[in-house]
Amino acid sequence: MPPPDRSAGGAEEDPLEEAVADPVDGVDPPLLSAREAARQGMPGWPGPGEDFPPPTLPVPAGRGGDQVIPRPFNARQGRAAPWADLPPDGRRTRLDDVRRALASAGPALPSERESLPGIDRASAVLAPLYEDGGELHVVLTRRTWKMRAHSGEVSFPGGRQDDGDRDLWHTALREAHEEIALDPSYVERIGELDHLATVTSRSFIVPYVGALAERPTTTASPDEVAAVLHVPVAELLDPAIFREERWTFPWAEDRPIFFFELVGDTVWGATGAMLRQLLGLVTGTLPRGQLDHL
Secondary structure, three states: OOOOOOOOOOOOOOOOOOEEOOOOOOOOOOOOOHHHHHHOOOOOOOOOOOOOOOOOOOOOOOOEEOOOOOOOOOOEEOOOOOOOOOOHHHHOOOHHHHHHHHHHOOOOOOOHHHHOOOOOEEEEEEEEEEEEOOEEEEEEEEEOOOOOOOOOOEEOOEEEOOOOOOOHHHHHHHHHHHHHOOOHHHOEEEEEOOOEEEOOOOEEEEEEEEEOOOOOOOOOOOOOEEEEEEEEHHHHOOHHHEEEEEEEOOOOOEEEEEEEEOEEOEEEHHHHHHHHHHHHHHHOOOOOOOOOOO
């Protein structure tokens, strides 16, 4: 697919832009996301009119979406899914399994940047889970193509904390209600993933996991959400639809980027990293501290 429009102005970045775990040395994160590097036509990315390189492995037939992936020329294949060696029965999980796994995983690890001076932008997302016909599902959203940032991308419902939010849990609930009309009273808080920092802004993101008693009735906000996706967790745990790529960024940092190839959509970036940690914790194949989205 073609690179993003390089004539776009320097609009303020969305708080969910290129979310990554903190640098291990505690310094401020790099200044450019992959999207911005591509927009600026930096060395290692396609120039105007050129296509982005293809995935490092072929996408399974009938899968993948129209999401624009700002892949650099140096992209190369990474590791297999953490759960790839589990037998099929080990890749089928229920809501009670998620509860137990999150309860035994210990507290979520905060972003180091949360305590730094000048950090005044906080965001939260919600990963809603429910069972339907004995099958565990997660709710995701596809953003509209008219959104200023991350148009057409798949994400968890969520966004920035408002002044009226009691805490970030209520930020996640409010945003889910605004985006997909998910009734906050139906959501039980059962856990929290490790927090993320963002490449392009002085902010952090807290991902919460919520349990629903049944498949929710949802309505997509037409200004923000093009579709509400109900994805079976067993599908996400199929090693064939997971892919890790390694990208080297303009500041010479090598980072893993995670992908899930759904039917009609490609989940990647921050949402891919959060899904990977959630599935790794539930299957016992990843511990805390392995968000691994540097």
